[in-house]
Amino acid sequence: MNMLLAFSPFIAFVVIERTVGVSAGLAAGALVAAVLLARDFLSSGRHVKILEIGTFLLFGALTLYSFAYGASWSVAAVRLRVDAGLFLIVLASIALRQPFTLQYAREKVAPELWASPHFVRVNYAITSVWACAFAVMVAADLLMAYVSSVPHSVGIFITVIALYAAIKFTERYPQQQRAARQA
Template identity: 30%
Template sequence: MAGTGSTKRTGNIFFAFAPWIIFDVVAGPSTWEYAALAALVASIALNVPDFRRGKFKILEVTGVVFFAVISVLALVLDHHDLVWLETYAQAISSGVIAVVCLASLAFVPFTSQYARESTPREHWDSPVFRHINLVLTAMWSAVFVVTAVLGVVAVHTRGGSDWLNWVIPVALLVLAVRFTEHYPDRYTARQRAAVPGGVS
């Protein structure tokens, strides 16, 4: 059923976001290069099993490419040329995730790639499965759009940067994880109650 396996589903999504979280936590005016390298190593290490099986998820591939590009830029460009990246590193990383998540809505919602790992194949094309993953992907997209905007505002705000860069984004992530855990089962239960004989 589309609503089962919530623990595995959120766990896999958390691992997909882990490199980005590492980058956001470590990145700073003097540490973003190390943050990019740490995130690149995490992206590769966490995704080796999937890559070996020939499974390529959009968020994971984006992470490897993004952090590889950032790491290369840190090596080949002068510090003066990277002031913009140093200044907006956190906002840029959140913005990239937001764009990827939003773009996936037009093709394959990125959350469905993780949901399929805990959902039987016969339910992948069901209206319930598609609806759940459209909602979850839209929700994660909104979270990272807001986080990116907060990152930009923090750069231009003298006070409250900790709230804008850390406290509010972390709270949003926690809420998003909780929503991802509970929404599929609740929506599936409502659909079962509304349709005689249940739904797939």
């Protein structure tokens, strides 16, 4: 659940962007990301995570750019930037050998399992699935932004399916791997 909470800046962005506008949506995403960072920084037993740092930097930079240059992006163009940024954050976590799901998984398992090759492999797999989901979302955003003949509902449908698949994989894969190891 904590990992899903990490996506709350993106939810805040979508809600506010739809009701108030792009710049306000970006600012809302930055604000929620800052609150998550503060929560982890100030709480004992919690650690600041790569996804939360990256999300704050992403929304913060896009907000500053939007206000400084009066960016008049379409909704699809902003979502493309946000989703591409998220995709890059996830890829960076893999490149840094700290798949972003590892930090959330460590909050749920005993410390003696953290260095287990199996535990680390499971988290690389889950993070890779999220990277694929975000790549699909970027493709859907490109479709919505640059192919006017395709209804936005198609891009939204693709995005929802990609997120749903990643969430279900995240829920089921560790259990399947545990069962397979016990068998």
